[in-house]
Amino acid sequence: MRRKWPFLLLAFTLTVGLSVPGTHEVRASEGDSQPSIDRAGEHLSLGTDGRSRLYPNDWYPGFKDEQGRFLHDFSYAGYQRGETELPKTPKNKRIDVTKAPYFADPSGSRDATQAIQKAIDAAVALGGGVVYLPKGTYQVNPQDGKDYSLNIPASRVVLKGDGMNKTHIYNAQQNMKNKDIIRIGNGDWKKTGISTKLRKSVTDPTVLLPVEDTSGFAVNSYVVISFETTPGFLRELGMQNKWSSRLGKVEPLFYRQIVGVDPENKTLTLDIPTRYPMKLRDDITISQTADPIVEVGLEDFSIANIQNAKSGLGEDDFKVVGTAGYEADNAKAVNVIAIANSWIRNINTYKPAGNTDYHLLSKGIILDRTKNVTVDHVTMQYPQYRGANGNGYLYQFIGNDNLIKNSKAIGARHSFTYANFSANGxxxxxxxxEKPSLLTDFHM
Incomplete structure (x- = not known):
């Protein structure tokens, strides 16, 4: 039985679940009643068009009252769509980075990057595992030719410390422009070459897509649904002038998993409803991707950057070579790219010895093209550079159906930011x- 978030989540949808007025084109009504689908041996009850149990029995995605108002269903957010608790990390079978053959220095005085990365790579080779950092401070810095310090490139790897304020991950490189302390993922979605087009415009939220061809698509495969920013799209939303630069660009909108394929009726059933009108005018394309990295966790440690000693933290100093703003530009503590069903929990930033007030150089946690990631009990604080170009963002959503709960942002430019077309759910x-220079917002 699906575990759904309580009334607080429903209240959230009332305040920030932005609805786009329907244009009453053709609805994807065929087959809306899907009593059940068998997904890899699991009997998945979809109810009426993916109805959530958070809502009444007669509710369905896109349901409107007599005044045309509706609520999106946000109850799919987080790890495994909110259906299961986060996994408990096993205490046995850990790979201790301080022991042979790794011997990572826990004093913080010597670079431990290669030792920890070797432990991560060993866990990957085993098909997964817990990479354990005992109490101490571990200095990590980008190695030659790398734009990150540590990378988790495969599924089922957990990077685990002894607890917040016990295990410290410390980046001691002042120039971290466009670099990450920890990166999860290998880059963009890897498309398989299998794709199809939408067969009819779909204006209401739905889990059922009418498509031109279902060939090659299979239950459990992942898809990216994209659209083109056509003149009609830009005009409809008043996105002229500044936003006209997006004209003709193909943008990702939804990242989904398939739970049903019907070749006879030419439909694909998704695991999570859509949330935005999709029109033939905008060349809606459904592209299959390789399976993403899944079941990755970061937990139980503190993280920080050394501050940049140079001057120049103005709004546009990210453009000025030799300034602190330039060298801190787009520096990220944790960058999560194109992964699904993973988590970050019990992590905070800290002020290293020698820093004045700062914990980080610029950004905190970025969820980029991700799906169903949970961030729980995390505190990100005091970035040094809060200038333009996206600096000083402590939590940034650029993906679908992620959940940040019981977490704090202090001293940011934007504490929480929903960015780009792919940020929904x-x-x-x-x-x-607390104390941001600008508001939590929806932009970019």
Whole structure:
């Protein structure tokens, strides 16, 4: 039985679940009643067009009252769509980075990057595992030719410390422009070459897509649904002038998993409803991707950057070579790219010895093209550079159906930011913002 978030989540959808007025084109009504689908041996009850149990029995995605108002269903946010609790990390079978053959220095005085990365690579070779950092400070820095310090490139790897304020991951390189302390993922979605087009415009939220061809698509495969920013799209939303630069660009919109394929009726059933009108005018394309990295966790440690000693933290100093703003530009603590069903929990930033007030150089946690990632009990604080070009963002959603709960952002430019077309279905629950220079917002 699906575990759904309580009333607080419903209240959230009332305040930030933005609805786009329907244009009453053709609805994907065929086969809306899907009593059940068998997904890899699991009997998945979809109810009426993917109805969530958070809502009444007669509710369905896109349901409107007599005034045309409706609520999106945000109850799919987080790890495994909110259906299961986060996994408990086993205490046995850990790979201790301080022991042979790794011997990572826990004093913080010597670079431990290669030792920890070798432990991560060993876990990957085993098909997964827990890479354990005992109490101490571990200095990590980007190695030659790398734009990250540590990388988790495969599924089922957990990077685990002894606890917040016990295990410290410390980046001691002042120039971290466009670099990450920790990166999860290998880059963009890897498309398989299998794709199809939408067969009819779909204006209401739905799990059922009428497509031109179902060939090659299979249950459990992942897809990216994209659209082209046509003149009609830009005109409809008033996105002229500044936004006209997007004209003709293909943008990702939804990242989904297939739970049903019907070749006879030419439909694909998705695991999560859509949330935006999709029109033939905008060349809606459904592209299959390789399976993403899954079941990756970061937990139980503190993380920080050394501050940049140079001057120049103005709004546009990210453009000025030799300034602190330039060298801190787009520096990220944790960058998560194109992964699904993973988590970050019990992590905070800290002020290293020698820093004045700062914990980070610029950005905190970026969820980029991700799906169903949970961030729980995390505190990101005091970035040094809060200038333009996206700096000082402590949590940034650029994916689908991610959940940030019980977390804090302090001293940011934007504490929580929903960015780009692919940011939808994301939820903040029980989270807190303090002393940002600008507001939590929806932009980019």
């Amino acid at each position: 994301n939820v903040l629950q029980g989270s807190y913002s």
